[in-house]
Amino acid sequence: MSTSPTGYKNKIQLKKESKKNMIWNRGKTIGRGGFGLVSIANVQHQTGDKFPPIIAVKTAKVSASNSLVEEKKLLDLFKECPCILHCFGDDVTTEENEELYNIELEYASGGCLADRKGLPDNIVRQHTKSILIALSHVHKLGYVHCDVKPHNVLLVADSLHSRNKGIGEIAKLADFGSAKNIKDDQDNKEFRGTVLYAAPESIIHQEYQPESDIWALGCTVLHMITGKSPWKVEKGAKAEDVLYKIGCSHELPDIPSKASKEAKDFLKKCLIKNPKERWTADMLLSHPFLASIGDSHQQHCGRQKHRFPKLFRGFSPMHQCFHVHNRVQACQVQV
Known part of the structure; x- marks a missing residue:
């Protein structure tokens, strides 16, 4: 298992009570901002509810992840609206000796x-x-x-x-x-x-x-x-x-x-x-x-x-x- 950002694999538990798990593989970076970066990720394995084969992962250093944590809370609050980008969950990974906070999002193949x-x-x-x-x-x-x-x-x-x-x-x-x-x-x-x-x-x-x-x-x-x-x-x-x-x-x-x-x-x-x-x-x-x-x-x-x-x-x-x-x-x- 690689520990580099590209090729890094991690098991994500989205919600303990629902026991939804998936393994994803971080791909190329498709965007950057003041919060951190956005990458494409491939879903390698999953149990429970179905996830799409490709997702987007929005990432920030744990030490600077407050805004991303708050965004995750809001996405959970707005999840019933079909016209707001869907969030599948979040997790913390360690990549290249750096702790990273990630939220897993619906991938917009059409860009913006x-x-x-x-x-x-x-x-x-x-x-x-x-x-x-x-x-x-x-x-x-x-x-x-x-x-x-x-x-x-x-x-x-x-x-x-x-x-x-x-x-x-x-x-x-x-x-x-x-x-x-x-x-x-x-x-x-x-x-x-x-x-x-x-x-x-x-x-x-x-x-x-x-x-x-x-x-x-x-x-x-x-x-x-x-x-x-x-x-x-x-x-x-x-x-x-x-x-x-x-x-x-x-x-x-x-x-x-x-x-x-x-x-x-x-x-x-x-x-x-x-x-x-x-x-x-x-x-x-x-x-x-x-x-x-x-x-x-x-x-x-x-x-x-x-x-x-x-x-x-x-x-x-x-x-x-x-x-x-x-x-x-x-x-x-x-x-």
């Missing part, structure tokens, strides 16, 4: 929405409904995702029944490392999420309520339609200019003329500066933009200066993906 450029209208509607089903579930259970963006919406292979309808993939909300309880309003607030998808109130006041997820959803739908970032950032733009535009100005992300009438109206219900005027997830699920998506899918699945927090200083929006703070990211703008 960030990889898709300008999707057809019917697919945009389909994925939008999936994200809304997930957000409705999360909000009803008292939480805010805080980092909705195309990179955190993963595409999982759909059932044969849905593939016959030409869908092929189901969008599932993932990465709850920035999520918070709605009632958790600490005095020492910190920015969570990704700047270019963040709601104005999150930029200025670090406020996170369900309404901020709805703004981010609107930005994500824009990305699906255009294949570009919701905000155009000129080369050499200063951090303060970008943050002012999103958080303080009256400017809104551009809605493309090619979008359908229903899509334009849907986006206008999400991209409202005043959070209290935005539609809720449940209201948006009834919007005409989603009328063509049947119920069977759910079964599947003022101009003034502001002083910005120190954590935004040094912001460079043209970087591919960067951390300004432990939970602040911005992604490259595609012009």
